Amino acid sequence: MHELSLALDLVEQVIEVLRREQADRAVVVEVWIGDACGVDSEAFAFAFTEATAGTALDGAQLRVLTGPDHRFVLTSIEVPSVPD
Numbered sequence: 001m002h003e004l005s006l007a008l009d010l011v012e013q014v015i016e017v018l019r020r021e022q023a024d025r026a027v028v029v030e031v032w033i034g035d036a037c038g039v040d041s042e043a044f045a046f047a048f049t050e051a052t053a054g055t056a057l058d059g060a061q062l063r064v065l066t067g068p069d070h071r072f073v074l075t076s077i078e079v080p081s082v083p084d
Contacts, residue, residue: 003043006072007051014077018056021079025056028078034069041066 014026029048033039041064048062065075 003039004047004051006039007044007047010048010074011051011055011057013074015056017077018079023079025079026060026077027080028061028063028076029057029074030063030065030076032065032067032071032073032075034067034071036068036070037072039072
């Protein structure tokens, strides 16, 4: 399943960003999935849930943006608020 490989790679990328930014976890991960990139959004959402289990992304919401192009891009990561 192509979407599972993409989800696993995305999880690795996000975890690296979290480490670099000294964040414990992500609460929202947003991706752009172009209509012509060959990725099924529903299959990717399922794969994302499986790929994040037991990681710093476990339970994170996946937001999928779509449009008429070939891109598959991580667009943003949200982390929990830190009290002042």
